[in-house]
Amino acid sequence: MKNLLFISIILIACSHPRVEQAKVPVNESNTGNTTSAAVQEKPSAESDKKVERDTVPLSATARSMERQGMVNVQRLDPSIEVSLMYSRPDNFTGRVLYDDLREGYLHPKAAQALIKAQKRLKELRPDLSLIIFDATRPMSIQQKMWDVVKNTPKYFYVSNPARGGGMHNYGMAVDISICKVGGDTIPMGAKVDFMGDLSHIDREAQLVAQHRITAEAKANRELLREAMAAGGFRPLRTEWWHFNLCSRQEAKKLYKVIK
Secondary structure: OHHHHHHHHHHHHHOOOOHHHHOOOOOOHHHOOOOOHHHHOOOOHHHHHHHHHHHOOOOHHHHHHHHOOOEEHHHHOOOOEEOOHHHOOOOOOOOOOOOOOOOOEEOHHHHHHHHHHHHHHHHHOOOEEEEEEEOOOOHHHHHHHHHHHOOOOOHHHOOOHHHOOOHHHHOOEEEEEEEEOOOOEOOOOOOOOOOOHHHOHHHHHHHHHOOOOOHHHHHHHHHHHHHHHHOOOEEEOOEEEEEEOOOHHHHHHHOOOOO
């Protein structure tokens, strides 16, 4: 009888495990605890930008760019900033020229070159970024710009569409500056698209001596040129912000005009 009672006690104990043995580890998701590295990890600013770009429908102009072989630079390198000046009225025309375009499109070759330029800038100044003010420009927009300056002393700042347009019209040029990451542009001595000698890169030393631009602005322009040169871009003498990847002759021979 004693043996039977002892066996019964053992069976009852085994069938009722201690409560603490059933506890869930503290890092499991159903505890509400977010201390694990996987839960704490937040999307980067660049990944946030990518998600936003991927969910916004393409405009008619953007679709046209892609059909003609151009690529959205920020899809290749989200760290490059874009603020198209012709999507706003504060440009030399005083008008909005891009009704529905907000992205910076370039020929794939030029886009890859710009990524190299951004990499070089980040090596020199991790706190800074390139910022695109204009990239591929349809010839229809080029015509609107030309109509503003033709028969004026400013005509030579805009390429004549009747002569094949300019490098922007082939996706092989970019208007660009430098900004602080997530912040404002740094001083360059003259606004992007300012038509005057303050924008001429071959007069910078004289402009500093005359106190018309600062030494800081001159150094910033030199930084921009060094970064862009790393990608193979060449500056334009009369516009500190404008860079071409190839010559006009090469563009006309090898590439198509963007309509």
